[in-house]
Amino acid sequence: MPKEIKTSWGSITPEVSLFPIFYLFFIYGFVYILPYGKDLIGLSWFDWLRSEDGPLEWIQFAEYLISSLLALLIFIKKKKKKDLDSIIWLLIAILSFVVAGEEISWGERLTGIGSDMISSMNVQGETNFHNLPFFHNYLLDPVFELICIFLGWFGWRKFKLESLPSKKLSLFFLFVALFYFYFDISWASTTEQIRNDQEIFEFLLSTGIFIHCLSNFKKKKKKLVLK
Numbered sequence: 001m002p003k004e005i006k007t008s009w010g011s012i013t014p015e016v017s018l019f020p021i022f023y024l025f026f027i028y029g030f031v032y033i034l035p036y037g038k039d040l041i042g043l044s045w046f047d048w049l050r051s052e053d054g055p056l057e058w059i060q061f062a063e064y065l066i067s068s069l070l071a072l073l074i075f076i077k078k079k080k081k082k083d084l085d086s087i088i089w090l091l092i093a094i095l096s097f098v099v100a101g102e103e104i105s106w107g108e109r110l111t112g113i114g115s116d117m118i119s120s121m122n123v124q125g126e127t128n129f130h131n132l133p134f135f136h137n138y139l140l141d142p143v144f145e146l147i148c149i150f151l152g153w154f155g156w157r158k159f160k161l162e163s164l165p166s167k168k169l170s171l172f173f174l175f176v177a178l179f180y181f182y183f184d185i186s187w188a189s190t191t192e193q194i195r196n197d198q199e200i201f202e203f204l205l206s207t208g209i210f211i212h213c214l215s216n217f218k219k220k221k222k223k224l225v226l227k
Contacts, residue, residue, distance in 0.1 A: 017211075020171040020204050027200055050199040052124075053109060057199055061103040063210035068096035070213040077220055088163035096209065102128045141180050148177035148205065165212045172208025176201045 005012045027049070037045040049056050071093035078086040101107075105126040108114035114127030123131040130140055152173030155164040165173070179201040186194045 015167060016171050017168050018171070019207075020175050023204065024175070024200075050197055052199075054199065056203045057103060060199075060203055060206040061100050063206040064096045064100035064103065067206075067210045067213040068093050068100060070217045071096060074213070074217055074220055085161050085163045088161065092163065092209070092213065096213075099206075102130050141184050144205075145177045145180045145184075148173040148180075151208070152177065162216060165208060169208045169212055172204045172211070176205045 003013075005014065005018075027046070031049060032046045034045045037043060037048060041048055043051070048054055051057075071089050075081070075086055075089040075093060078089065080086060104110060105114060105128045108119075108127045118127050118129070118132075119125050121132055122128065123133060123136050130136065151165050152170040155161075156167045156170065179197070183194055183196065183198075
């Protein structure tokens, strides 16, 4: 559990990881105003971080790919392959692999080789499925919001399964759901839609899943050593 935090007003013992709060404070309170980005790399450090093919997107790719491998290893080590816990671990492995592939357009960004048929219909002109018009315009954000609410709130409250992220990781998912809800609802507002900082927040989602998979893999490995 998170350690006790001592303040001038007393001690605080949070029941959730505060990393997402510190991360967002660092991004918007420090990186956002960091100077000389345009002089050195042609754009601000903040825009560089959140850009397509930027560092945050590649970190997400790595986290999803590693999470997929860890979840698969956990599933393989499970004795009861057909119980709900095992099935969820297998789903995490498959979905994490799919998301990792989507992040780099299934290798097109590395090799330049893709599908002309898919890229011609794609919003960004790339070989991936989440940017196809119908999914991108109508399904992507609501699906993100529902998944993050489930992982950050409903899952650990209603189900006692090790395959679902614990309460400790809830802020990794709830901040993402909040951003997407606020971003989407701003379409209907009388003011200009808020800036699309999706990569800033999606990093929290991939990191939450990665920490969940890694911590459970370590637990399984420790149990095997103790046997």
